[in-house]
Amino acid sequence: MYTPILQQYGLKPFRVDDYGKVKKIHTNAGLFALKEITNAREMAAIQQSYIFYGKQSVPLYLSKQGFPFVSYGRHYYLMPWISSDERKEKREHVRSFFRDLAYLHQKSLKQIDINEEEIRNYYENKKREWERQRAFLQSYVEKCENAWYMSPFQLQCCTYFHETMQAYWFAETELEKWYEKMKETKKWRIAWIHGKARLSHYIEMENDNRYFFSWERASWNSPLFDVIIALRYHMRTFPPIGDEWVEGMEEYGKTLPMLEEEWSFLFSHLAQPHFLYRCIYEYEMKRQNRKSEREYVSELQRRYFTMKNMEYVVMRLVQRKEAEEAKSTPDETPPQ
Secondary structure, X not given: OOHHHHHOOOOOEEEEEEEOOEEEEEEOOEEEEEEEEOOHHHHHHHXXXXXXXXXXXXXXXXXXXXXXXXXXXXXXXXXXXXXXXXOOOHHXXXXXXXXXXXXXXXXXXEEEEOOHHHHHHXXXXXXXXXXXXXXXXXXXXXXXXXXXOOOHHHHXXXXXXXXXXXXXXXXXXXXXXXXXXXXXXXXXXXXXXXXXXXXXXXXXXXOOOEEEOOOOOOEEEOOHHHHHHHHHHHOOOOOOOXXXXXXXXXXXXXXXXXXXXXXXXXXXXXXXXXXXXXXXXXXXXXXXXXXXXXXXXXXXXXXXXXXXXXXXXXXXXXXXXXXXXXXXXXXXXXXX
């Protein structure tokens, strides 16, 4: 079924390995990666990304007609099949990922004016969203505590409740700081962001070349969203996590220093435990027989661990930021 597609590149396939949307193609000219594109918006996002970041992206092969995309019922593009350097130490790999991500953002970074109404609308919508989530969790925990017998899931909810409320409180406090600062500046920085930044979409070669790929979700937005998406994805693991994520964010800040309001925005969106809320909401409002009580408890525990991992990273970043500010503040104590 892939022969007519690859003929447009002058290739003859003799084996195809399925990796989801990506196919590993063995041909008469070597190994290639063929990827399907879902819609025209993704195609435009890829094209724009290669205009901005062509040298930092896995190269695309042109068809015999000179086009980067080919059609055969659906749209596809072809890249070389690249294997990563497995010998790379994880700590340095994470640091390199954030450093190169900041470098990408820096290349397309621009500042835009934002009126106060836009700032207020975002602030009020986000605050209402978090207040609604908190109110739901509060009422649910009260319901659990009044029950004659708690289910294992309900017991876990009550156990995690206090820490969850603290996370919401911290997120709302940082959002308030962002709002006050934005009312002063009315400026915001945007860049052409990857849209799905994670280590699996970043590759380092043995010759020290480094590339990003899978640009289908790229768009203009705050570069912070790439950082938030990357951290949220990689915090979904059992604690403890290593300091490489904090060090990675430090590398990001060295390459692309963040403004005060950007730090507050980052902290607020990393800290808010919406993923924990969604699990509890699904259990209470949309529960179906396809999931057992044990599966729901396991899912809730995983999301709690994600919240704790994120808490660790955010608190370390806050501590380091405060330490840097203390160094830069002159000591005004008069001599004795």
